[in-house]
Amino acid sequence: MITKSSVQIRKEWDIVGARQMGRNLAKELGFGTVDQARITTAISELARNIYLYADKGKVAYEKIEDMNKKGLRIVASDQGPGIHDLSKVMEDGFSTSGGLGAGLPGVKRLMDCFDIVSEPGMGTTITTIKWVR
Amino acid sequence: MEPYKFDVNNYRNLLKKYIASQDETSLYQAEQFSKLSMQHNISPEEIINVHIQALKELYPDLPVEIDSSMNFLLETMISYGLAYQEFQTLREKQGELESEISIAANMQQTLLSTTIPDIVGLDIGAISVPSHQMNGDYYHFVTDESNNLGIAIADVIGKGIPAALAMSMIKYSLDSFPETMRNPSVILENLNRVVEQNVDTSMFITMFYGLFNPETGSLQFSSAGHEPGFYYCADKDQFFEMTTKGLVLGVSDQATYEQFDITMESDDMVVLLTDGVTECRIGERFIDTEEVLEVIRKYMHLPAQEAVELVYRHFERLQDFQLRDDFTLIFLKK
Numbered sequence: 512m513i514t515k516s517s518v519q520i521r522k523e524w525d526i527v528g529a530r531q532m533g534r535n536l537a538k539e540l541g542f543g544t545v546d547q548a549r550i551t552t553a554i555s556e557l558a559r560n561i562y563l564y565a566d567k568g569k570v571a572y573e574k575i576e577d578m579n580k581k582g583l584r585i586v587a588s589d590q591g592p593g594i595h596d597l598s599k600v601m602e603d604g605f606s607t608s609g610g611l612g613a614g615l616p617g618v619k620r621l622m623d624c625f626d627i628v629s630e631p632g633m634g635t636t637i638t639t640i641k642w643v644r
Numbered sequence: 645m646e647p648y649k650f651d652v653n654n655y656r657n658l659l660k661k662y663i664a665s666q667d668e669t670s671l672y673q674a675e676q677f678s679k680l681s682m683q684h685n686i687s688p689e690e691i692i693n694v695h696i697q698a699l700k701e702l703y704p705d706l707p708v709e710i711d712s713s714m715n716f717l718l719e720t721m722i723s724y725g726l727a728y729q730e731f732q733t734l735r736e737k738q739g740e741l742e743s744e745i746s747i748a749a750n751m752q753q754t755l756l757s758t759t760i761p762d763i764v765g766l767d768i769g770a771i772s773v774p775s776h777q778m779n780g781d782y783y784h785f786v787t788d789e790s791n792n793l794g795i796a797i798a799d800v801i802g803k804g805i806p807a808a809l810a811m812s813m814i815k816y817s818l819d820s821f822p823e824t825m826r827n828p829s830v831i832l833e834n835l836n837r838v839v840e841q842n843v844d845t846s847m848f849i850t851m852f853y854g855l856f857n858p859e860t861g862s863l864q865f866s867s868a869g870h871e872p873g874f875y876y877c878a879d880k881d882q883f884f885e886m887t888t889k890g891l892v893l894g895v896s897d898q899a900t901y902e903q904f905d906i907t908m909e910s911d912d913m914v915v916l917l918t919d920g921v922t923e924c925r926i927g928e929r930f931i932d933t934e935e936v937l938e939v940i941r942k943y944m945h946l947p948a949q950e951a952v953e954l955v956y957r958h959f960e961r962l963q964d965f966q967l968r969d970d971f972t973l974i975f976l977k978k
């Protein structure tokens with residue numbers, strides 16, 4: 512069964528909304544406190560990137576409840592400028608925050624699956640999943 | 645009981661004991677616990693989580709305010725956890741880089757190696773020690789069929805890998821020049837063009853090139869902005885600076901190099917070096933030429949190779965065994 516929901520990101524305030532929805536879903540799925548905190552941190556990073564670099568976009572959520580696995584899929588998408596050098600961006604220490612573990616490499620660490628599709632000029636879609644342990 | 649195992653039970657027992665007695669033993673065990681957690685890549689938020697669970701087990705009636713505050717702390721620590729993980733990755737990467745550099749340094753040593761030739765009537769000693777892994781200094785000896793000796797000594801301004809790469813290029817250019825091209829000024833002019841065309845303008849190379857004729861004892865030489873060497877005249881028991889002029893390599897493709905010559909008599913000596921020798925620093929002070937010559941004088945009666953090594957040891961000690969620059973020294977003793 513898949514349940515979908517999403518939050519539009521237009522202003523900084525929306526980042527909080529995106530976090531809130533993510534946390535609620537994570538709680539419902541039975542994630543522990545540490546994983547809840549990790550998931551919301553990842554959402555923050557993705558939503559803030561949309562707000563900063565793409566102006567607007569959305570964060571969508573899917574509860575995955577299979578027979579044997581439960582998890583949360585988060586898809587952050589926008590029609591912004593796109594990311595030119597993906598491998599550079601995924602390198603540790605590249606982010607403008609000066610490489611304190613945050614940014615996209617941080618999101619990858621916080622989550623279990625991570626994938627980016629980005630076309631310069633067309634936008635960026637980042638898909639990540641966290642499984643309930 | 646296995647005191648350091650990372651699980652809630654252990655932590656809870658430790659915490660309970662500490663709260664009851666506030667003893668140093670528990671704190672010492674907490675320290676062990678912390679180190680072990682790091683070894684197992686346990687991030688700070690996980691430690692806090694264990695702490696929260698242990699607290700709740702010890703105090704089932706924990707005030708809800710304390711509980712919330714602990715959750716707040718956990719959220720606050722997430723970024724520290726990420727930074728810690730990033731640090732681990734970077735440390736691994738650094739290890740890889742270091743081993744790559746050491747392989748490159750070995751390769752450089754093989755590529756740039758030169759053997760000191762046997763020249764009747766000339767005792768040669770040479771030493772070159774990099775201050776880091778890769779050497780930005782270079783020396784090279786070649787002989788031709790009439791036993792003339794070509795001597796090159798060079799220094800790349802700049803250190804590390806770029807300097808080492810530039811040096812490999814110099815070596816291969818030198819090797820590719822025809823054997824008939826022996827004239828120091830011509831060699832430098834040709835090298836200058838190679839460097840000018842192939843090397844970034846931010847990188848300068850200084851070089852001394854000499855050609856020694858064992859029959860006559862004459863040493864012809866030219867220099868491209870290189871640290872001047874010294875000629876020791878045994879007759880006068882005096883050192884003379886081998887003054888030259890010439891632009892460093894790679895600055896202008898029009899550069900020309902004046903050629904000089906001296907004739908070496910019995911017991912005379914020529915000292916060639918790089919600025920790692922003359923700009924040796926003791927504390928805040930550069931040593932002066934007189935001091936360098938004094939040290940050279942102290943050892944120069946010895947066989948040339950032994951002498952250069954002892955001079956090197958002397959300066960190495962003087963600088964507390966931490967060379968600030970690559971160090972290259974050559975003695976040619978007649």
Ligand SMILES: Nc1ncnc2c1ncn2[C@@H]1O[C@H](COP(=O)(O)OP(=O)(O)OP(=O)(O)O)[C@@H](O)[C@H]1O
Binds near residue numbers: 565592608616
């Ligand atoms: N949605 C996006 N659209 C366009 N460019 C993006 C997007 N997300 C990230 N980028 C680009 O990728 C770079 C790296 O992003 P990342 O989030 O890793 O670090 P940062 O935002 O620069 O710094 P930090 O997130 O650590 O404060 C950004 O600087 C930006 O240029």
Ligand SMILES: [Mg+2]
Binds near residue numbers: 556
């Ligand atoms: Mg960012």
